[in-house]
Amino acid sequence: MAHRAPDLLPDTDPPADPDADWSLPGWLYTDAEYFDVEVARILRPSWQIVCHVGDIPTPGDYHTLEYIGESVVAIRGEDDRVRAFANVCRHRAMRLVEGPAGCAKKLVCPYHAWAYELDGRLTGVPMRKDYPALDMGKMGLVPVGVEIWNGFVFVRLKDDGGPSVAAMMGPYTSEIAPYRFDDLRAIAPVRTRTRAVNWKNVGDNYSDNLHIPVAHAGLTRLFGKSYAIEAAPYVDKMSGYLGDRPSADPWERIYxxxxxxxxxxxxxxxxxxxxxxxxxxxAFDIYPDQVDFMQWLPLTPTTSLLREMTFALPDDRREMKIVRYANWRINRTVNAEDTWLIERVQQGMASHAYEVGPIGRSEVCLRSFARKIRERIPEARLHRAPQAGWSKRPRALE
Incomplete structure (x- = not known):
């Protein structure tokens, strides 16, 4: 694996930061009180991918996303606009739609038949005169922030003034332009897998450059020494070039x-x-043959849900079908290797023997992520968990 010389690496952390050379502490990966703070300050204000606009092509088509105790429905309206709403009836909090996707002319509550238009307006209430406090104009579905970026639909539960998806991906706009994201179409349904790990462990591993030659023999065979990483303000980038030397692994060689x-x-x-x-x-994994996305959605302090989908441009060539299958076989092995790693790291995070670990200067992505966590939650600088109730006390570390 090739790395730039340490003296040429950009310093992604402020020089005055006393924690710049240290990892996030282990208690952040297990503590229930910290988890609740993280959900409020980091996950609720963050953008989350739901689907591609090609997945909801006609009025009434919708996709749902469930995370951190919320259910969101992204739906195309009669005016062709994509909106998102909390999947909650304003009457008795009943969920309006079930499942990952569907189509509806109206969103009708299965509990008491309150009916909402595709733009969220409440237009149907049985026995309407029975509700003296009801103001139809104020009881539409609760909207959720939406951004359409290169054909992908993102939602955000809370606007805290953070950057848009377009702004986050700004440094790489020209690099991904040839892949024609707007024209992509799903070639596999949404896949979900639970993992007994804190959500940060999944992301840390994804951006960890040093484990590739140690734990991923297949990727090392494919990339040789071309694997590289870099950290932009809100995006980590990893890349590798396929080598010409035929791999000993049959699926890698087929690819x-x-x-x-x-x-x-x-x-x-x-x-x-x-x-x-x-x-x-x-994360987006972009290959010449297809584009994958993955989310790691927190369930509890020590469990996560991995949500994955695969997209591609229409291509009926036999060779393309073969390499897409080979791609899946290759990455199935990589995923199994990563699962083995992160589950054991999660166990280590719970050990009293672990507090923090040093971060190398080449680990620019881990440094960048840790810095952003500490900026939003100053208590993340503490090597040991503070006394219970700390999140309710004045935020003295800010």
Missing amino acids: QTHLPRAEHLPESHQKLWLYYKLWPNM
Whole structure:
């Protein structure tokens, strides 16, 4: 694996930060009180991907996303606009729609048949005169922030003034432009997997450059020494070029041998694998043959839900179908290797023997993530958990 010389690496942490050379402490990966603060200050204000606009092409088509105790429905209106709402009836808090996707002319509550238009307006209430406090104009569905970025639908529960997805990905706009994200279509349904790990452990591992040659023999065979990382303010980038030396692994060799030319990509991208991790818990894996996304959604302090979907441009070539399957086989192995790693790291985070660990200067992505966590939650600087109730007391560390 190739790294830039330490003296040439950008310092991603303020020089005055006394914690710049240290990891986040272990208690942040297990503590229930800290978890609640993290959900409020980091997860609720963050953008989360729901689907692609191609997944909801006609009025009434919707996709849902469930996370941190909320259910959100992104739906296309009669005016062709994509909106998002809390999936909650304003009458008795009943969930309006079930499942990951569907289509509806109206959103009708299955409990008492209150009916909402696709733009969220409340227009139907049985026995309307029975509700003296009811103001129809004020009881529409609660809107959720929406951003359409290159064809992908993102939602945000709380606007804290943070950057848009477009702003976060700004440094890489020209690099991803040839992949024609707007034209992508889903080639696999949403897949979900639970993992017995804190959500940060998934993201830390995704951006960890030093474990590649140690734990991922397949990626090392494919990339050789070309694997590289860098950290932008809100995005980590990893990349590697496929080598020409035939791999000893059959699926890796099939991918190398049969990968067809992607006419929409420049020569520099024909054998390039790109990985982008967006703050705080999403990633795009961009290959010449397809584009994957993954989220690691927190369930509890020590469990997470991985949510994945695969997209591609329409391509019926036999070679493309073969390499997409080979891609899946390769990454299935990588995912199994990573699962083994992060589950054991999670166990170590709970040990009284662990407080913090040093971060190398080459670990620019881990440094960047830790800095942003500490900026939002100053107590994350503490090497040991404070006394219970700390989150209710004045925030003295700010």
